[in-house]
Each structure stands twice: as structure tokens, then as C-alpha cells.
Amino acid sequence: MNRRPRTGPHRGSLARKIVVLTTAVAALAVALTGLIAWQTAAHGAEQRERDQLARQATVLSRLPAVSEALFTGAQVLAGPNGVQLAVVAADGAVRGTAGPAVDRRSKAALLAGDPVSTTGILGGQEVLLVGRPGVRGGAVVLTEPYAVVTEATNQIRRNVIAPLVFGMLGAALAGALLARRIARPLVTAAQIAHRLADGERGVPAPVDGPRETADIGRALNVLDEALAHSENRQREFLLSVSHDLRTPLTALQGYAEALADGLIEPERVPEVGGILADETRRLDRFLGDLLDLARLEADDFRLDVAPADLRVLVSEAAAFWTGLCARHGVDLRLERPEGPVVVATDAFRVRQLIDGLVQNALRVTPGGAPLVLAVRPAADGGAELQVRDGGPGLTDDDVRVAFDHGALHERYRDTRPVGSGLGLAIAHRLTGRLGAGIRVEGHGPEGGACFTVALPSAPAA
Numbered sequence: 254m255n256r257r258p259r260t261g262p263h264r265g266s267l268a269r270k271i272v273v274l275t276t277a278v279a280a281l282a283v284a285l286t287g288l289i290a291w292q293t294a295a296h297g298a299e300q301r302e303r304d305q306l307a308r309q310a311t312v313l314s315r316l317p318a319v320s321e322a323l324f325t326g327a328q329v330l331a332g333p334n335g336v337q338l339a340v341v342a343a344d345g346a347v348r349g350t351a352g353p354a355v356d357r358r359s360k361a362a363l364l365a366g367d368p369v370s371t372t373g374i375l376g377g378q379e380v381l382l383v384g385r386p387g388v389r390g391g392a393v394v395l396t397e398p399y400a401v402v403t404e405a406t407n408q409i410r411r412n413v414i415a416p417l418v419f420g421m422l423g424a425a426l427a428g429a430l431l432a433r434r435i436a437r438p439l440v441t442a443a444q445i446a447h448r449l450a451d452g453e454r455g456v457p458a459p460v461d462g463p464r465e466t467a468d469i470g471r472a473l474n475v476l477d478e479a480l481a482h483s484e485n486r487q488r489e490f491l492l493s494v495s496h497d498l499r500t501p502l503t504a505l506q507g508y509a510e511a512l513a514d515g516l517i518e519p520e521r522v523p524e525v526g527g528i529l530a531d532e533t534r535r536l537d538r539f540l541g542d543l544l545d546l547a548r549l550e551a552d553d554f555r556l557d558v559a560p561a562d563l564r565v566l567v568s569e570a571a572a573f574w575t576g577l578c579a580r581h582g583v584d585l586r587l588e589r590p591e592g593p594v595v596v597a598t599d600a601f602r603v604r605q606l607i608d609g610l611v612q613n614a615l616r617v618t619p620g621g622a623p624l625v626l627a628v629r630p631a632a633d634g635g636a637e638l639q640v641r642d643g644g645p646g647l648t649d650d651d652v653r654v655a656f657d658h659g660a661l662h663e664r665y666r667d668t669r670p671v672g673s674g675l676g677l678a679i680a681h682r683l684t685g686r687l688g689a690g691i692r693v694e695g696h697g698p699e700g701g702a703c704f705t706v707a708l709p710s711a712p713a714a
Contacts, residue, residue, distance in 0.1 A: 272425070272432045279424025287417045291410060298405035299381070303370055306336070306383035306395045313338070314385045314393040335398050337375065343390035351375060351396040354382050363392035372399070438466040445473050454481045501532040556686065558712060561600040562593045563636050567628045570607045574615070574626075582620030588627035594636045597711035598687055603638075606687075609680050610640040610704050616670045617644035623699050634710040644701035645669065647693065655693050656681035680704075688712030 339349030341363050347355050354373035359382065362369050369384035373396065380396040387393060438459070445458045458473035508525050511517050517525050571587045578585040611626060618624050622643030631637050647655060654660035658678045684691040689708045697703025 275428030614642035642701035647695040
């Protein structure tokens with residue numbers, strides 16, 4: 254058997270994908286953070302310089318000497334570090350090195366007593382312009398070259414680069430650790446699944462870690478148990494089938510060899526021929542049941558759905574089985590309502606279902622006991638079919654496995670008349686195909702088993 258690889262590609266592929274994914278998400282977050290920081294650096298630097306100029310202008314506007322200069326319109330010199338100073342006198346005159354940057358709108362606002370924070374042009378260069386009204390009229394105006402803001406912005410951006418790089422590296426490391434943590438239980442689960450697929454059973458899966466991985470472990474353990482149970486049932490079923498095939502084949506082979514060797518007296522030839530015919534029919538019935546079960550398991554099983562009167566259907570079935578029941582001394586009874594019981598279903602398949610249940614009931618019903626075939630409308634618009642017998646009935650454990658392949662056949666083959674062991678399994682699968690449900694009671698009104706089929710008014714699509 255070719256075994257699948259369980260390590261290497263699986264571990265590397267899963268871990269690599271998680272690392273790439275987590276690193277990509279972290280990188281996106283870091284990149285967005287860096288972009289926002291990059292864009293806000295200029296705004297923050299400019300706002301910081303404006304606030305500083307505003308504080309300086311406010312202080313200067315309150316100094317006595319500057320207030321006197323504002324009031325008299327005296328000349329005020331420029332400040333240090335590229336900051337230029339100007340005053341707007343009460344009469345509107347503007348003096349000082351920063352004077353050319355003061356436009357009409359800014360001057361009007363300052364003379365009206367409003368603070369000003371804007372930009373202007375001084376000496377052909379863009380400058381920040383901040384003005385504050387004086388306490389005795391006029392105003393103080395400070396300007397600063399925009400290059401100072403640019404330099405501050407670049408400094409902030411340089412300071413941001415290192416944290417972004419370390420953040421990216423940290424994200425990659427965290428992604429690798431996360432990948433290892435996530436991949437370990439998943440790879441373990443994959444390895445266990447491969448072992449189960451290769452036919453190994455009794456492989457315990459760990460049920461620990463996060464809730465999701467623990468759920469996977471529990472699911473694998475349940476799957477392991479279900480596979481083992483199913484394979485055991487299939488093995489038992491195959492053993493039962495082989496036994497049922499071997500018995501008639503042995504009889505056929507023995508009588509055929511006896512006929513070929515001339516060991517059968519001429520007067521016994523008709524008897525032996527009848528035995529051979531019976532065993533052949535038994536084989537044919539068994540193989541037919543196997544084929545029916547295989548067809549029911551196929552995905553392309555076909556139904557011809559049309560309105561059908563179940564009252565007429567059970568009457569026809571009762572007419573067919575009356576003679577056979579009479580030959581076995583069984584009293585076949587029919588229970589049906591006065592009016593029609595119409596549902597949308599496949600009448601041929603329903604008749605097949607009825608015949609299978611009646612045949613199963615007739616096999617275990619002793620002479621003198623009743624066998625009841627009943628139909629009645631259901632409250633939900635559908636209908637119920639019942640096959641009840643006066644046989645030995647079923648135990649609670651029998652009811653639990655009644656529709657399993659060969660379960661009751663194997664259990665009662667030495668104590669009761671049995672068929673192929675597939676009849677009830679076929680009935681159960683057929684009701685499912687019809688969109689119906691079937692249930693069994695171990696002891697019905699007549700003392701034996703009671704099988705009830707609930708047919709809907711129309712099968713689901």
C-alpha cells in the first residue's frame with residue numbers, strides 16, 4: 254500500500270503560509286501606522302512651531318517697551334534664529350523685518366483685535382506668520398522660515414523609521430512563533446487523519462490546546478471509533494454473506510457431483526432436481542437482495558413520483574399475499590379507511606416496501622397467528638403504513654439494530670426462520686429514498702413486531 258507522506262511538506266507549507274499571512278497583516282498595520290505618522294509629522298511640526306510663535310508673540314505684545322512701540326509706531330528690530338519681528342501700529346503702519354509678509358487681511362484682523370495664524374511670503378520664501386493684538390492697540394507679528402518646519406518634519410520622520418523597522422521584525426518573529434503554535438496541533442491532526450486513511454485504527458488524537466484544536470481531536474477520535482465500528486460491521490456482514498452463499502453452493506456442488514458420478518437412483522432424480530431448483534432460487538433471491546441494496550445506495554436512484562392511492566395499493570398487496578399466508582396457516586388482515594389515502598410518491602417502490610415487510614413478517618409468524626396490513630391518513634397530510642405480526646417479536650436490543658445489514662439474521666439464524674438478512678436494511682434505505690421514515694416496535698397489538706412507515710404528502714426535492 255502506498256502511504257502518504259506525513260511530515261516535511263505539510264509542516265513547512267502550513268507554517269510558511271501562517272508566517273506569510275501574519276507578517277503580511279502586521280506589515281500592513283505597520284505600514285498604515287507609518288503612513289499616518291509620516292503624514293502627520295509635517296502637521297505636528299508645523300503646529301508645534303505655530304504654538305511656539307504664538308506664545309512668543311503673546312509675551313511680546315504684553316511687554317511695556319513693545320506696547321509703547323506698538324502705540325507710537327517705533328521701529329522694532331528682528332528676533333534671533335530666523336524669527337522675524339514686525340509691529341502693526343494703531344494707525345495701521347507696519348514696521349519691522351517681517352513687515353512685508355503681513356497682507357491686508359491679516360493686518361485688518363489684527364487691528365480688529367483678532368489673533369492671526371497663517372502663512373506668507375517674505376524675501377521670496379514661504380514663512381509661518383503668527384500675530385497677536387497688543388494690549389493698547391496694534392499688534393505683534395512673528396514669522397519663521399518654513400524650512401524650519403521642514404527640518405523638524407524630517408527629524409520626526411527619521412525618528413519614526415527605526416520603530417517601524419523594529420515593529421516589522423517583531424511582527425515577523427511573532428508570526429513565526431504563532432505559526433509554530435498553530436501548526437503543531439493541526440499537523441498532528443493531519444498525521445492522524447493520514448494514518449486513519451491508510452487503514453490504521455485505534456490512533457488516539459490529543460484533546461487539548463485551544464477549543465478549536467480540541468474539537469478536531471475529539472472529532473478524529475469519534476471518526477476512529479466510527480470507522481472501526483463500521484469496518485467490523487462490514488466484516489461481519491461479509492462473513493455472513495459468504496456463509497449464506499456457501500451453504501447453497503455446497504448443496505448444489507454435492508448433488509451435481511452425485512448426479513455426475515451416477516450415485517443418485519433414477520427414482521430420486523426428480524427429488525434432487527427439486528432440491529437443486531430450491532437452492533438456485535435461494536441464491537437468486539439472495540443476490541437480488543444484494544443488487545437492490547446496491548441500487549439504493551447509488552446516487553442516481555430514480556423515483557417516479559405521482560399521486561397514489563395507498564388504500565388501493567395495500568388492497569392489491571393484500572390480494573397477492575392472501576394465498577401465500579393461507580398456505581402457511583396465517584390469517585392476513587387488512588385495515589384501511591373508507592375513503593382514499595392519496596400521497597405523491599412512487600407507487601412501485603411503496604409496493605416493493607410493503608412486499609418486503611410482509612415477506613419478513615410472514616417468515617416469523619406461526620400458523621394460526623395474525624398478520625395485519627394497515628393504512629391510515631396522518632395528521633400532517635401524509636399517511637402511515639403498518640405491518641404487524643403475531644410472531645415472537647423483538648427485544649429492545651433487536652430494535653436498536655433491526656435495520657443493520659444482517660444483524661437479526663446473524664442473531665436468530667439458528668432459532669428462527671431467516672432470509673438473506675438484507676430485507677430490513679433494504680426497507681430502511683428505501684424509505685429514506687422515498688423521503689419517508691420507518692420505525693419498529695418490538696411488540697405490537699398482535700404480540701409480534703410492528704413496523705410503521707410514515708410517508709409524507711410529497712417527498713422533498
